Amino acid sequence: MIKLIWAMDENWLVGKDNLLPWRIEEDLKYFQKMTRNKTVLMGNETYLSMKGYYKNKKLPFKKIYVANLNQEKYEDAYLVNDVLTFLENFNEELFVIGGPTIYKLSLPYANKLYITYILKSYEGNVYFPKFDLNEFKLINYKTQDKLIFTEYERIK
Numbered sequence: 654m655i656k657l658i659w660a661m662d663e664n665w666l667v668g669k670d671n672l673l674p675w676r677i678e679e680d681l682k683y684f685q686k687m688t689r690n691k692t693v694l695m696g697n698e699t700y701l702s703m704k705g706y707y708k709n710k711k712l713p714f715k716k717i718y719v720a721n722l723n724q725e726k727y728e729d730a731y732l733v734n735d736v737l738t739f740l741e742n743f744n745e746e747l748f749v750i751g752g753p754t755i756y757k758l759s760l761p762y763a764n765k766l767y768i769t770y771i772l773k774s775y776e777g778n779v780y781f782p783k784f785d786l787n788e789f790k791l792i793n794y795k796t797q798d799k800l801i802f803t804e805y806e807r808i809k
Contacts, residue, residue, distance in 0.1 A: 660769035668779030699751035
């Protein structure tokens with residue numbers, strides 16, 4: 654099962670210079686709760702960004718796949734050169750955690766979406782790719798402060 658998880662502001666903004674444009678404790682806790690000890694897929698830029706946040710600590714995932722067209726070596730992750738072939742053949746639970754190119758490639762394979770809507774505008778330069786949310790149905794949501802935590806399931 655392929656699951657995508659992300660937070661975005663009112664304008665679909667997800668990043669600023671490869672960092673989060675916000676620091677919202679509830680959002681970070683939710684992301685950690687959902688992805689801790691799970692298998693994840695991310696792009697190289699997201700991987701480098703997360704390494705910056707975690708500094709010398711181990712990333713909190715069970716298994717890490719990093720999509721990169723270059724033949725990069727990762728001490729704590731597996732290289733994925735062909736994201737589409739990887740997604741077509743992956744049959745375990747997988748959380749896709751960024752960035753925009755990886756999200757765009759993964760959307761057609763996604764069974765579930767976990768979107769945190771941040772009810773405020775921020776400044777940045779990285780946006781979630783536009784897609785048709787009508788292909789999914791809302792199955793769960795929770796509001797908290799200026800956040801809406803949602804769970805969508807693909808309509809079969």
